[in-house]
Structures are given as C-alpha cells and as structure tokens.
Amino acid sequence: MNKRRALLIVDVQPTFCEGGELPVQGGNLCAVRIANHVKKHARDYTLIVTSQDWHIDPGAHFSDHPDFIDTWPVHGVADTPNAQLQASISGLPIDVSVKKGMYASAYSAFEGVDEAGNSLESILRDHAIDEVDVCGLALSHCVKESALDAQRLGFETVVYTDLSEPVTRELGQTALEQLQDNQVVCCRSCTYTTEVHAHA
Template sequence: MSTRALIVVDVQPTFCEGGELGVEGGNQVAADVATYAGTHRDRYGLVVTTQDWHVDPGEHFSDRPDFVTSWPVHGVAGSPNARLHPALADLAADVAVKKGQYDHGYSGFDGADDEGRRLVDVLHQAGVDAVDVVGLAESHCVKHTALDAAGLGFATRVLTDLTAPVSPELGEQARTEMAAAGVELASSGGDPLAPR
C-alpha cells in the first residue's frame, strides 16, 4: 500500500494579497488548502508544511529585483508574514520545514525541520513513496518542490486547484515543465488513493 504525504508549500501571508510578494488568489488558496486538508487528513500518512524563512539569502533579495533571480524582501524569518497563513491554524501538520535561510530556497527539499532533518529524510523515515503538492506559488516554489520530489523518485502529483501562479503565463509554463518531468497534474476533487 502506498503511503502518501501532503506537502503544503509556502502558504504564508508574504505570498498572499497584501503581502510583500502577494499572488492573486493566495488567500483563497490558503482557505481551500485548509478545507481540503481538514476533510482528507486521513488519506495522508504525513502532512508537511514548508515556509520561506529568510535570514540572509544574499542575491535573492534586491532593492532592484528582476523578479527572476532576485526579489523584494519577503518571508523574513520570525516576521508575521513569514508565519503560516492564519487559515492553516488548525492544520496540525506533522512536520514543519523552513527553507531559504541563507539561499534562494525555492524547493521544500532545500529546507529542514527544527531538528535539522531534511525533507527527503523526513519522507523516507515515514515510509512515504508518493506526494501531493499544493500551495504558493505554483510557478515557483510549488514547481521546484514537485520537480525535486519527482527527481528523487516520489510519485508526485500537484493539485492544481489548490495552488496559484505568479501570472497565468508563468503558471502555464510551470505546468508544462512539471508534466514533462513526470509530475501528474490533478484536481483535489480526484481520489488521492486512486491507482496510478
């Protein structure tokens, strides 16, 4: 029997409307992820959250960002906007991964939990072989997390209605890239336990 994890990527106020790098639809994604996780918690062997938690990420921050490799200051470690979105208050995740302290940290697999365990090790220790990835933003951290998961051998699915891209164009590009890498694009209305 497959053990599936739900990876909730960067659902933080910093990436929602009103945040430093707000994505249109971010607050709705937060609410929808909370509802989905609450309803389907029993379908997952593990629920993981990731957070941008920047201390000194170097060139990732810029006063003149190009929005490709450099960005306005966001997700600052310890700040209110770097915390999980209030909609996730009842999520009760099993593991919280923080990433990007001193680097870009686009992928959840770049981070570690408070015990210093990297995400890949957390998943292996829990016997996980399949993951569903949701959160923000689809075109960036969701994409990189999903690509890394697939590259590490996890059966990987992105629930596209539980994420939002920085722009429609970048979202389309990300979905093309993920599909080419073997990531399944699915709806949260599907059965997470359906045969692959």
C-alpha cells in the same frame, strides 16, 4: 498494498498572500481551499508537511531593484509575522514543518529542514512515504521546484492545480508544461482523490 502518502503544503504564508510583501493573486483563497481539503482528507495522509520561506540573509535573492525572475523584494523574513503560516493553514493538523532559505534562495521545500535539522527527504524516507501530493504558493516557482525535486528523488508526485496559484497565468502554464514533461501528474484534487487514488 496501500501506498503511504504525504501532503506537502508549500509556502502558504502571509508574505505571499494579498497584503504581503510579495503577494500572489488568490493566495488567501488558495489557503482556504487547502484547509478545506485537509479537513476532508487528513486521514488519507500518513504525513502532512508545510514549508516556509525563512530568510535571514539570502544574498542576491533580495534586491532593491528586483527583476522578479532571480531577484525579489524583501519577503519571508525569519521571525516576522508574515513569515508565519497563513491563518487558515496554521490551525491544521500539521505533522512536520520545514523552513528554507535562511542563507540562500531555496525555491524547493527539499532545501528546508525541521527544527532538529532533518531534511525533508530524510523525513519522508523515515516515514516510508511513497507518494507526495504538492500544493501551495506559488505554482510557478516554489510549488513547481518542490514537485520536481520530489519526482527526481523517486516519489510518485502530484501537483494539485486547484490548491495552488501561480505568480501569473503565463508562468503557471509554463510550470505545468515543465512538470508534465518530468512525469509529474497535474490535476484537480477532487478528481485525483476519487480516480487516481481509487486503488489505495
């Protein structure tokens, strides 16, 4: 029996791309690679989901003197242009969009809700999703936390390393080790599509 897959595109927003308030190096090119992947493989997915930081008052998450570990410069402010989906992503055939972090840090997309207030977990369950492929920004933070939650909740979880970028290479490597320690598959999308999913 074919498994039902979702693609989760995490926080690919101008605020996290070059020119944004909290830019990840390579963010804009990462968005283009994700868009190309979706254009080639959209029919492989039952559901394509995006998440966005959508901060209103996230408390200590914002700081005038950020440590870039637990506190950060102002970013992803709700209803601002830089909190919208990055241009390469916004035109994709997105089925569900969840927003997170209105009043909290909310690194994981599973802390987000859609416009009707439905959680990401409930949305995936309602669509009988078995597998979640995760990509986006940043690998070392919100991608990692989203993938760990997906795996913890019982979804077979893969992180596409070529469709994600970390804040730094060192933090990215640490994230990959943590993901692999928690049985999350980390691989390039082209290899994964042709080999790991050959049974689907």
